[in-house]
Amino acid sequence: MRKPGRMNFRHSRLALALVGALALAGCGSTTETLQRGYVLPEGALEQIPIGASQDQVLIVLGTPSTVATVSGEAFYYISQTAKRSAAFMPYGVVDQRVIAVYFDKDRRVTKLANYGMKDGKLFDFYSQTTPTGGQELSYIRNIFRNIGVGPIAPRS
Structure with a gap:
């Protein structure tokens, strides 16, 4: 018993x-995702036609991360997505984007771009092209260098 x-x-x-x-x-x-910077709303770029005013862009996309006057004025919206597999692991960057809106002298949209990295090269996901040389390309590359590609810490 x-x-x-x-x-x-x-x-x-x-x-x-x-x-x-x-x-x-x-x-x-558990996979933790961290989004830093600008979050592009779904369908936002489709709401900005070529020829739209700068005010329309501000209404749809909001205040840009930075503004440049490389060849005319341009708004840049910068974002970065990072992930980690456990709370004690460092974040690793999985995606970086720069949304660029270019204006002419009358402050009308002349071009839209959604830059990111594809196969190790700068790529415009909006036009599905790889940009070629020039002052604008150098500026975009510098933005990518400055926002970094290494591990990042979450914001407190």
Whole structure:
């Protein structure tokens, strides 16, 4: 005949092992995403036709991250997405974007671009092209260098 206390001890150990295994399984599958900078609203670029005014751009996209006057005026909206697999791991950058809106002398939109990296090269996801040389390309590359590609810390 078995002692009733012996059976409860076995069940307690089994339950404790099961809870521990579930806790460890949950830790491994947690991916944390950090979005820094500008978050492009869905369909926002489609609301800005060529020829739109600078005020229309500000209404749809909001205040730009930075403004430049390389060859005419341009608004730049900069963002970065980073992920980490566990709370103790550093963040790794998985995507960087620069939304560029170019204006003519009358402050009307002449071009839109959604720059990011593809196959190690600067790529415009809006026009599906790789930009060629020039002062504008140098400026965009500098933005990508300045926002970094290494691990980042979350904002507090």
